[in-house]
Amino acid sequence: MKTKERKYPLGFWMCAGTEIFERLAYYLGRSLILIFVTTAVVNGGLGLSDSVGAKLQANLTAFAYLGPVLGGVIVDRFIGARYTTPIGMVLVGIGYYMGALAKGPGMIYAMIVCVSLGLGLFRTAPLIGRIIGDNSKMDSAFSIRYTLVNVGAFIGTFLVGILYKDVFAKDGVLGFAPCFKLAALAMFVGAVWFMIATRFMGDVGKKPFKMEKTEEELEEEAKQKALDKELKKMPMTTIEKKRIGAIVLVSAFSIVFWIFWYLAYLPVYYHWAENMNWVVAGYEVPATWFDAANSIFCVILGPITAKLWTVLAARPQGDMSLFRKTGLGIGILGLGYVFFAVIEITRGNGKPSVLLLIIFAFLLTLGEMFFSPLGHSFISKYSPSRYLGVMISVWGIATFIAGKSYGNVYEFAFGGNFKFSSACIVIAIVAFVSALILFALDKRLSGLVEKEQ
Known part of the structure; x- marks a missing residue:
């Protein structure tokens, strides 16, 4: 009896599922900054102006996009992405935990540094491309990934509103610190999930991408050298x-x-x-x-x-x-x-x-x-x-x-x-x-x- 071919390998679903943990934590933390920074100290916030809150969130957003430029060089040339990704997730988790300890903007800046550097090492997207391999399936596979990204974003932004305001709030003090800790926990759990996922990814990501060329690239390389x-x-x-x-x-x-x-x-x-x-x-x-x-x-x-x-x-x-x-x-x-x-x-x-x-x-x-x-x-x-x-x-x-x-x-x-x-x-x-x-x-x-x- 002929076995029905799986449309996407299990490694794809496991690797793409990692996005849920990362985006849940990112949008939980990114959304929380605006409220945490401007809430009065007596209510558990930092008591700063909305302009300061806006700039702090802007820095997190900006450097979260700049970090991957450096990370891209690392996984292309020096270290395989399957090794950098869990390290990056742990580093991001440490960053969010710093947010839970923040008593002033200094610790928020430390959080931003850790999160940005960690996201630079978080490289699931190129891994997914290598896992799929077949260009005819690539667009649909990345569409599924995009959906999973937004599933994580929805869970993070939906939960954080209930948690800081209702679940973790006590005696007039809003539950910002437990929410940042939850974001950190999501990243640590996500790192474990990803390491389990690597068991289903074959040899993808073990080497820097310049050493993991596809068959098409090897053929082209032979023609191109001349x-x-x-x-x-x-x-x-x-x-x-x-x-x-x-x-x-x-x-x-x-x-x-x-x-x-x-x-x-x-x-x-x-x-x-x-x-x-x-x-x-x-x-x-x-x-x-x-x-x-x-x-x-x-x-x-x-x-x-x-x-x-x-x-x-x-x-x-x-x-x-x-x-x-x-x-x-x-x-x-x-x-x-x-x-x-x-x-x-x-x-x-x-x-x-x-x-x-x-x-x-x-x-x-x-x-x-x-x-x-x-x-x-x-x-x-x-x-x-x-x-x-x-x-x-x-x-x-x-x-x-x-x-x-x-x-x-x-x-x-x-x-x-x-x-x-x-x-x-x-x-x-x-x-x-x-x-x-x-x-x-x-x-x-x-x-x-x-x-x-």
């Missing part, structure tokens, strides 16, 4: 220069997108925390559930947008360009800020229902799905092979710049210099102008990446 000397001497061609320029331009607009995307969370935790009615059916809704709503919408919209791109690609004129998709994503974010402004203007002195934030969460996620999953695909398609690693780093550095900047943008825009509604309108205008620029230049920008016939 051309290497000539290739190194060859100047960049015109099409290579144009494509690099296009990638740099998209990366620049990604900075605008991610600044506005990350920034959108801060008014929820600070402005709307005081100016909305957070009680629904007699229960006070935790602010972290806004993050949870984003995760749920990602899970829902992921397959829908993937189907949309497939349908568009089947048209005679082909798929929509990344420049237009990026423009739509930024424009949708702009609509979200207009929605914020409308709520602020129409509420007067009243407090509208927090349920209105569901609409904003949907707009935020829709904008994300029009842009976020597509950047690496664009670079992989059009970057000259000899500069692929550098171009991927450019994308990561752009995200780092956005993460490092949005705390300062929050302080300037929402720190008392402008009315809340005015700040939202200005941000929306910048978003709409950016979108219009991308649409207006679409043909010219698309021409940079296409070969002349």
Whole structure:
């Protein structure tokens, strides 16, 4: 009797399942920072300003994206990813435990350092690619991984709101420390899970990736060796220069997108925390559930947008360009800020229902799905092979710049210099102008990446 072939090997599910532990801990800790830092000392917080809270979270976000640039070099050249990943998870867990001990911003910065370095060593994504191997299954496998990532994000952001406010709170002191300890525990358990998973991964990740070449790469390498000397001497061609320029331009607009995307969370935790009615059916809704709503919408919209791109690609004129998709994503974010402004203007002195934030969460996620999953695909398609690693780093550095900047943008825009509604309108205008620029230049920008016939 013929055994039915497993679509994905067990090693894939075990390795991808590790993402749940990491994202649960990350979003639990990332969401908690905003509340912990600004809560009064008597209630268990640090009693600092919302601007400080915004900058601390921005640093965690930014360096969490910069760490993998260093980690990528390590697993490519020196140590196998199956060894760096559990070490990284333990280091991240130690970082979150430092958050539980924090009595001031110094220990939070120590947490950020540990988490960033640990995430740099956490390299499950390339391991998954090697486990799957078959390019025809790669997109669907990584779609499953994306879903698991958001499952972890949802659990973390949903649980933390209940835990710090209801379960761990005692005598007016909110349960921040136990929540950070829970994030640490999730990472330690996740490290054990991953080490068990390695039993089902064969030899994948035992060596640095440069020593684990695929059969296709070995065949290409044999052909390429004869051309290497000539290739190194060859100047960049015109099409290579144009494509690099296009990638740099998209990366620049990604900075605008991610600044506005990350920034959108801060008014929820600070402005709307005081100016909305957070009680629904007699229960006070935790602010972290806004993050949870984003995760749920990602899970829902992921397959829908993937189907949309497939349908568009089947048209005679082909798929929509990344420049237009990026423009739509930024424009949708702009609509979200207009929605914020409308709520602020129409509420007067009243407090509208927090349920209105569901609409904003949907707009935020829709904008994300029009842009976020597509950047690496664009670079992989059009970057000259000899500069692929550098171009991927450019994308990561752009995200780092956005993460490092949005705390300062929050302080300037929402720190008392402008009315809340005015700040939202200005941000929306910048978003709409950016979108219009991308649409207006679409043909010219698309021409940079296409070969002349």
